[in-house]
Amino acid sequence: MSTYREEKRRDEQLRAEQDREDxxxxxxxxxxxxxxxxxxxxxxxxxxxxxxxxxxxxxxxxxxxxxxxxxxxxxxxxxxxxxxxxxxxxxxxxNPVTVFVAFVMASSVIPAVISQVGALGDTGVHVLLAALLAAMLEGGAWAITFMGKAAEDAGRPAAKYRIATWCTAFVAAAVNYWHWAEKLPKAQWVAVVFAASSLFAIYLWDMKTHGSHGKTREERRAEKARREHLAKRRKDHKDIAKEADRLLSALPYGSIDEEEAFAAAWRIHRGAEPGLSPELYAKATDAKVALGAAFKLAEGVSPEIVRAGMLARLYNPLSDGLGGPLSALGRTVPAQALQQAPGGATAQAGIGSLAIDKADENARRNASDSASGNAVKGRTDEELEQLLPEAHKVATELVAEGRQISAAALASRLKIRREDAVKLRDRVIAERKLHLVG
CATH class of the missing domain: 1.20.5 (Single alpha-helices involved in coiled-coils or other helix-helix interfaces)
Incomplete structure (x- = not known):
C-alpha cells in the first residue's frame, strides 16, 4: 500500500515537475x-x-x-x-540708313493716312470706310512698291511698278491737298505739307533702293577711258577691228570677248603679238646688228661711242632682250664705271689694254721659271680648267665693279698662286675677246 502511495506521489511529483517545465x-x-x-x-x-x-x-x-x-x-x-x-x-x-529711313517714312505715312481719313470723314463718309479707303491709297502705293522691289530682285522689269507707285502716291497727295486747301484757305502751305507727306515716303524709299545704284566716279572714268581706247583702236586699226568683229559674230556667243578677238585678229594680220609687227622686229634686229658691229671697231675707236653703245643696253625697249655681244659680259656695267676714263673697246669690257701690267709680267716670268724647274710647280692644266668657271664669275664681278681683270685680283679672290692666276687671266681674257668680237 505504501508502495502504491509512494509511486503515486512520485508520479505527482513528476507531473508537477513536467508542468513546471512545460x-x-x-x-x-x-x-x-x-x-x-x-x-x-x-x-x-x-x-x-x-x-x-x-x-x-x-x-x-x-x-x-x-x-x-x-x-x-x-x-x-x-x-x-x-x-x-x-x-x-x-x-x-x-544699317543706320535703313533705320532712319524707316522712321522718317513712318512719320510721313501716318499723318498722310490720318489726313485722308479726315478728308473723307468731312464729306460724310463713315469713319471706318474712310479708314479703309485711306489705307487703300497709301497701302496700295506701298504694295505696288514692294512688288516692284521683288520683281527687280528677281531680274524682271520693274518700270511699270514704279510708274504705278507714283501715280497712286500723287492721287493720295491730291486728296490731302484738296482737303487742307478747303479747310485752311489762308494757309496753303499746310495743304502743300500734307500733300508732300504722301509723296515724301515714296521718294525716300525710291532714293534708298535706287539712289545708291550706278557706277562710281572711278568706274565712270575707267569706262570713258575704255570707250576712248576702243574708238582710237578702231580708227587706227580698221582692218584688224573689222576682222575682230567677224570673229565675234562667227564664234559662239560669250566664248570670246572683244580683247581676245582683237588679239586673235592682230595675230592673223601681223603674225605677232598685239602691238608688234614684222617691221618692228626688223628694226630691232637691225639696231642690235648695228650695236654688235660697233664693238668690232679697232682699239682706237672713240671711247664716247663705246660708252653710248653700252648705255643703250640699259634702255632696251624690248623686255625679253634679243641677246647680243653685251650679254656675254655678265651684269650691266654700273654708270659709275662707265664714267671712268675709258681705255678703248676692250677696256669697257674689263679686259684692259693689250699691254700686260708689270706685276703680271713678273708673275708670267715666275711661271716660266717654275716650268723650267727653278721653283715649286703650280696647278696642273686640269685643275686650272676646273677653276675656269669660277674665274669667269670673278671676272664678271670685277667688270661690274668697274675694275680691270688682273692676275692679282684673280689670285686674291680665288686664293691661288699668282702664277696660276696669270694662266687663268689669259684664258678668261681670250674667251671674253672672242665673245666681244664674235
Missing amino acids: RRLELEAKLAYKRQLAEDERLEKERKAEQARKDGDLKRRQEQAEAKRRQEEKARARAARMAKLGRFARWLNA
Missing part, C-alpha cells in the same frame, strides 16, 4: 516570440527609416536636377535674348 518552456517560448516581434518591429522601423531616407535623397536629387534644369533653361533663354540683341545691335550698326 510552463517554463511556454514562458520561454512567449518571451522568445515577444523578442522576435520586437526585433521584427525594430527591423521594420529601420527599413522604413532607410526607405524614407532614400526617398528623401531621391526627392532632393530630383529637386536639385529640376532646379538645375530651370537654371540652364533660364541661362539659354538669356543667352538667346542676348544673341538676338547682339544681332539687332550689329544690324543697327550696319
Whole structure:
C-alpha cells in the first residue's frame, strides 16, 4: 500500500515537475516570440527609416536636377535674348540708313493716312470706310512698291511698278491737298505739307533702293577711258577691228570677248603679238646688228661711242632682250664705271689694254721659271680648267665693279698662286675677246 502511495506521489511529483517545465518552456517560448516581434518591429522601423531616407535623397536629387534644369533653361533663354540683341545691335550698326529711313517714312505715312481719313470723314463718309479707303491709297502705293522691289530682285522689269507707285502716291497727295486747301484757305502751305507727306515716303524709299545704284566716279572714268581706247583702236586699226568683229559674230556667243578677238585678229594680220609687227622686229634686229658691229671697231675707236653703245643696253625697249655681244659680259656695267676714263673697246669690257701690267709680267716670268724647274710647280692644266668657271664669275664681278681683270685680283679672290692666276687671266681674257668680237 505504501508502495502504491509512494509511486503515486512520485508520479505527482513528476507531473508537477513536467508542468513546471512545460510552463517554463511556454514562458520561454512567449518571451522568445515577444523578442522576435520586437526585433521584427525594430527591423521594420529601420527599413522604413532607410526607405524614407532614400526617398528623401531621391526627392532632393530630383529637386536639385529640376532646379538645375530651370537654371540652364533660364541661362539659354538669356543667352538667346542676348544673341538676338547682339544681332539687332550689329544690324543697327550696319544699317543706320535703313533705320532712319524707316522712321522718317513712318512719320510721313501716318499723318498722310490720318489726313485722308479726315478728308473723307468731312464729306460724310463713315469713319471706318474712310479708314479703309485711306489705307487703300497709301497701302496700295506701298504694295505696288514692294512688288516692284521683288520683281527687280528677281531680274524682271520693274518700270511699270514704279510708274504705278507714283501715280497712286500723287492721287493720295491730291486728296490731302484738296482737303487742307478747303479747310485752311489762308494757309496753303499746310495743304502743300500734307500733300508732300504722301509723296515724301515714296521718294525716300525710291532714293534708298535706287539712289545708291550706278557706277562710281572711278568706274565712270575707267569706262570713258575704255570707250576712248576702243574708238582710237578702231580708227587706227580698221582692218584688224573689222576682222575682230567677224570673229565675234562667227564664234559662239560669250566664248570670246572683244580683247581676245582683237588679239586673235592682230595675230592673223601681223603674225605677232598685239602691238608688234614684222617691221618692228626688223628694226630691232637691225639696231642690235648695228650695236654688235660697233664693238668690232679697232682699239682706237672713240671711247664716247663705246660708252653710248653700252648705255643703250640699259634702255632696251624690248623686255625679253634679243641677246647680243653685251650679254656675254655678265651684269650691266654700273654708270659709275662707265664714267671712268675709258681705255678703248676692250677696256669697257674689263679686259684692259693689250699691254700686260708689270706685276703680271713678273708673275708670267715666275711661271716660266717654275716650268723650267727653278721653283715649286703650280696647278696642273686640269685643275686650272676646273677653276675656269669660277674665274669667269670673278671676272664678271670685277667688270661690274668697274675694275680691270688682273692676275692679282684673280689670285686674291680665288686664293691661288699668282702664277696660276696669270694662266687663268689669259684664258678668261681670250674667251671674253672672242665673245666681244664674235
